[in-house]
Amino acid sequence: MIYVQNNNARIAILKEISDTISSTDNPDSITNLVLKLGLDYTTARHGSVLLLDDKGELAVRAARGINPDVIPSIKIKIGEKICGRVAKEKTPLLVRNINTDYRTGRSGNGRYKTDSFICCPILMRDNLLGIINIADKADGTPFTEEELDLIKILAGQTAISLGYARLSAELRSTALKLDERNRAMIDSERSRSEFAAAMSHEFRTPLNSIAGAAYYLKKEKVSPADQKEFARIISAEIKKLTGLLDGVLDFSLLEKEEHILERKVLNFRDVLRELITSKTVKDILARNNISISASCPETLPFMVGEEVRLIQAFTHLIDGIGKYASAGDSIALTAACRNTSIQILMLIKGRRVPETELPFLFDNRSPWTDMNEIKSRLRFYLAKNTIEMHKGSVSVLNAPGGISIEVTFPRHAKEQRDARINELANLLLCFTAETMNLNKCSLMLKDELTGELVIKSAIGFDEDIIRKTRVRTGDNIAGRVAADKKPLLIEDIERHPGVGRKNSLQYTTKSLLSLPIFLNRSVIGVLNLNNKASGLPFDGKDLYFASALTERISRIIEKTLKEDVTDSEFKTAVKNLETLLYAEHQYRKKNGELSTVITGLMRQMRRSEDEISSALYSAAFYDLGLTQIDERILMKPGKLSPVEEKIIKTHPFPSVGLIDYLEGDDSVKNAILHHHERFDGLGYPDGLQGARIPFLSRVLGVADAYTAMTSDRPYRKAFSKKEAKDRIKAGGGKQFDPDIVDAFLEIT
Numbered sequence: 001m002i003y004v005q006n007n008n009a010r011i012a013i014l015k016e017i018s019d020t021i022s023s024t025d026n027p028d029s030i031t032n033l034v035l036k037l038g039l040d041y042t043t044a045r046h047g048s049v050l051l052l053d054d055k056g057e058l059a060v061r062a063a064r065g066i067n068p069d070v071i072p073s074i075k076i077k078i079g080e081k082i083c084g085r086v087a088k089e090k091t092p093l094l095v096r097n098i099n100t101d102y103r104t105g106r107s108g109n110g111r112y113k114t115d116s117f118i119c120c121p122i123l124m125r126d127n128l129l130g131i132i133n134i135a136d137k138a139d140g141t142p143f144t145e146e147e148l149d150l151i152k153i154l155a156g157q158t159a160i161s162l163g164y165a166r167l168s169a170e171l172r173s174t175a176l177k178l179d180e181r182n183r184a185m186i187d188s189e190r191s192r193s194e195f196a197a198a199m200s201h202e203f204r205t206p207l208n209s210i211a212g213a214a215y216y217l218k219k220e221k222v223s224p225a226d227q228k229e230f231a232r233i234i235s236a237e238i239k240k241l242t243g244l245l246d247g248v249l250d251f252s253l254l255e256k257e258e259h260i261l262e263r264k265v266l267n268f269r270d271v272l273r274e275l276i277t278s279k280t281v282k283d284i285l286a287r288n289n290i291s292i293s294a295s296c297p298e299t300l301p302f303m304v305g306e307e308v309r310l311i312q313a314f315t316h317l318i319d320g321i322g323k324y325a326s327a328g329d330s331i332a333l334t335a336a337c338r339n340t341s342i343q344i345l346m347l348i349k350g351r352r353v354p355e356t357e358l359p360f361l362f363d364n365r366s367p368w369t370d371m372n373e374i375k376s377r378l379r380f381y382l383a384k385n386t387i388e389m390h391k392g393s394v395s396v397l398n399a400p401g402g403i404s405i406e407v408t409f410p411r412h413a414k415e416q417r418d419a420r421i422n423e424l425a426n427l428l429l430c431f432t433a434e435t436m437n438l439n440k441c442s443l444m445l446k447d448e449l450t451g452e453l454v455i456k457s458a459i460g461f462d463e464d465i466i467r468k469t470r471v472r473t474g475d476n477i478a479g480r481v482a483a484d485k486k487p488l489l490i491e492d493i494e495r496h497p498g499v500g501r502k503n504s505l506q507y508t509t510k511s512l513l514s515l516p517i518f519l520n521r522s523v524i525g526v527l528n529l530n531n532k533a534s535g536l537p538f539d540g541k542d543l544y545f546a547s548a549l550t551e552r553i554s555r556i557i558e559k560t561l562k563e564d565v566t567d568s569e570f571k572t573a574v575k576n577l578e579t580l581l582y583a584e585h586q587y588r589k590k591n592g593e594l595s596t597v598i599t600g601l602m603r604q605m606r607r608s609e610d611e612i613s614s615a616l617y618s619a620a621f622y623d624l625g626l627t628q629i630d631e632r633i634l635m636k637p638g639k640l641s642p643v644e645e646k647i648i649k650t651h652p653f654p655s656v657g658l659i660d661y662l663e664g665d666d667s668v669k670n671a672i673l674h675h676h677e678r679f680d681g682l683g684y685p686d687g688l689q690g691a692r693i694p695f696l697s698r699v700l701g702v703a704d705a706y707t708a709m710t711s712d713r714p715y716r717k718a719f720s721k722k723e724a725k726d727r728i729k730a731g732g733g734k735q736f737d738p739d740i741v742d743a744f745l746e747i748t
């Protein structure tokens with residue numbers, strides 16, 4: 001037992017806690033570090049850290065001494081069981097003997113060596129984040145008040161780290177949004193240039209007609225009939241110009257708005273929160289000396305839309321309606337669900353819009369008398385335009401209580417489902433491109449009405465191609481893959497049997513890989529991979545990995561199409577994929593030799609094709625958790641401190657956590673979690689020994705050690721291949737599985 005005898009020792013422990021859990025912003029890293037520190041300080045053998053999930057229940061995020069198979073099913077409601085009661089009361093609990101402590105209301109169940117435990121809430125400004133449980137001291141003695149104090153301190157530091165982690169996640173999400181907007185702006189520059197060229201031609205034609213008619217009218221001898229005809233021409237061409245000017249106005253007005261982004265599933269509560277806290281709205285309110293209040297029920301269903309556009313639309317409405325407010329007024333904004341629609345009401349009590357203005361409030365074609373009126377009408381017009389783009393409606397009336405603006409957005413199940421699929425398709429394709437280092441790829445799904453393959457998401461293709469591409473089953477390469485229900489690897493499209501066509505200029509390589517996407521054994525789409533950034537052709541290793549990844553994509557799409565996936569669960573899935581994509585973007589450990597060694601090992605040991613695929617897939621993500629650790633630790637040129645070693649040894653947990661949503665195969669998760677176990681039982685995180693270590697973990701262990709030894713590190717130069725082989729051989733039966741070592745020596 002570690003017994004804190006003086007303040008110096010206590011300060012040392014506090015410093016270790018702070019240094020350790022402040023080194024990462026990943027919740028899985030934080031919770032596992034916290035648990036290890038708690039167990040180390042109290043010499044306990046069992047424990048867990050539970051965090052609140054999206055449903056408000058406590059779910060296990062880190063555990064020791066609990067059967068891994070039952071962890072996913074552990075969900076504790078606030079107020080239930082001992083843990084739930086501690087969460088509800090937000091008060092730490094130290095139990096020296098569960099059999100005699102009346103507060104527990106239960107007796108021991110024999111699972112633990114002792115009947116003493118600590119249960120401590122993790123609180124941030126009195127808001128519950130989770131619970132730390134510590135039980136079963138190694139020496140059999142009960143826990144002490146001093147140990148409870150340490151766990152309370154640990155819980156406090158955990159709350160700070162989790163708060164920082166959430167902030168980091170929000171910043172990453174914001175960065176992704178900004179990146180999307182930037183890409184949209186770049187694309188729109190091209191559209192603007194094309195529009196300007198087209199308008200130049202369109203304006204020139206009527207102007208030439210007017211100029212010609214005016215020229216003849218200037219002549220002295222023009223018959224009345226000709227005068228009438230030339231006047232008709234001028235009148236007609238002026239109408240054309242008016243229409244063109246309206247078109248230019250519409251285009252320029254919309255260009256002043258944020259550029260159109262892809263529609264996504266949105267929580268209107270988030271839209272409303274960002275709206276009323278935005279600097280633009282605050283400036284509008286300050287300028288008019290008015291205020292705003294908002295009410296939105298937590299049960300409000302999600303909607304489909306473009307967040308930026310919606311915020312701008314309501315900003316325009318607030319700005320426009322402010323004209324009719326007086327100093328001190330307040331705009332009351334309320335949102336509610338009405339059967340199959342979402343309704344938003346804006347009300348200024350006791351005010352009215354002049355009856356002469358009311359019919360023209362949203363009409364940009366009505367006569368304008370001054371610049372202020374022009375600006376006001378434009379705001380309402382832009383808001384109406386955006387709302388109608390979302391298939392909604394907007395109206396204004398002088399209600400008994402004051403000026404009332406009503407905005408209604410219909411909710412369609414199919415539209416919501418399509419938006420979910422589109423959002424996931426974009427994330428999954430970006431992740432595929434990142435993991436395989438691709439410059440061009442696309443994800444196609446079948447149109448429900450025609451059965452044709454259409455592009456749902458693409459990278460590196462022109463918008464025109466994305467919009468127009470439709471492929472029937474059996475046609476072209478994607479159609480053949482859909483018809484044959486099996487992947488197609490082409491190393492050279494100009495020489496491949498049955499294809500043999502000239503490579504298109506839009507592709508920088510002649511190689512491609514297309515794989516079918518399944519739903520209940522039926523093909524519903526195709527994943528097309530092109531243009532490896534390296535310029536190399538696709539090979540068998542790419543096929544193995546892409547096949548495994550496509551299986552996961554198929555599973556996610558199938559899960560998303562189910563009706564029982566709630567809006568909250570879907571948004572959690574999106575956040576998980578965004579976090580995974582960000583981590584993959586940061587991941588540097590993409591060693592081509594690693595996949596070569598693993599493929600050779602698996603074939604040498606006569607493993608099945610599916611096992612080879614799983615091994616290569618696992619190898620792509622097994623050290624992804626290193627991206628969640630402070631770069632200064634990873635790049636440290638000298639020996640790691642004990643605290644830094646603890647931090648490094650937690651990286652398998654975030655590796656598993658990052659791929660959790662993507663991965664439905666527990667064997668892959670276990671392979672990643674245990675790839676640092678040693679054959680002699682001295683490894684981590686669980687000290688597994690011999691055959692208890694998953695086979696894929698043992699393979700990864702050898703391949704990882706070899707590629708690490710033959711690569712430069714901040715603290716040493718690379719070993720020669722011979723020296724690395726000798727070290728692997730010497731580690732047989734100790735660090736490594738001797739059978740896998742023998743196979744390794746055969747292939748190297």
